[in-house]
Amino acid sequence: MTTASKPSQLPPNGPSESTKPIPQTTGQRSLVAKRLLMAAATAFLAINVWTGSPLFALWVGSQAVGQRALSMTAVGVVVIVLAIIELGILFALAWLDASYKELTGHPLRENRLTWLRAKSAERESVGQGIRTSVLERIVMVNVYIATIGLVVYFFLFPQSPLPH
Numbered sequence: 001m002t003t004a005s006k007p008s009q010l011p012p013n014g015p016s017e018s019t020k021p022i023p024q025t026t027g028q029r030s031l032v033a034k035r036l037l038m039a040a041a042t043a044f045l046a047i048n049v050w051t052g053s054p055l056f057a058l059w060v061g062s063q064a065v066g067q068r069a070l071s072m073t074a075v076g077v078v079v080i081v082l083a084i085i086e087l088g089i090l091f092a093l094a095w096l097d098a099s100y101k102e103l104t105g106h107p108l109r110e111n112r113l114t115w116l117r118a119k120s121a122e123r124e125s126v127g128q129g130i131r132t133s134v135l136e137r138i139v140m141v142n143v144y145i146a147t148i149g150l151v152v153y154f155f156l157f158p159q160s161p162l163p164h
Contacts, residue, residue, distance in 0.1 A: 031103070035134075038100045042135045045089050045096070046142035053089065057082035097135050106133050 061078035065071055100106070132140070 034103060035100065038096055038103070039134055039138060042093060042096050042100075042138045043142070045093055046139045049086065049089055050142075050146045053082060053085040057085060093135075093139065097133065100135050101133055104133070106131070 057078045060081045061074045064077040065074040
């Protein structure tokens, strides 16, 4: 018997579904686009915690007080505006993180500090690795970069307040 006379090993309907290339649907593309937009928004907000909101608060404080000398009114305006902006960024980051975890199916964990949990809860959570989401990693990297930048600025630039 020659190879040409052997019956085909393919099912009668053609190649199986697992051998066909899976085209990317518009639903998958929109999911990827949403995840990228959430990551970009998180990076933008995390950077503005250190840069944009303090600068904006200083600008508002300078506009609120019409004089050149420092006054307690200007300081109060800066502190209040900074607190409002930072609180808004905090809520926005928390909302983005919860939405991202819901979108990706990331396991949600209790938002209670470890030392406030019951002892019985420790036995249940043993063996379960705590995974951080991409958005949490973006914020962590931003904090590392900001801290390193502050230390470098404080110790290496000649305007350092430390005695020489």
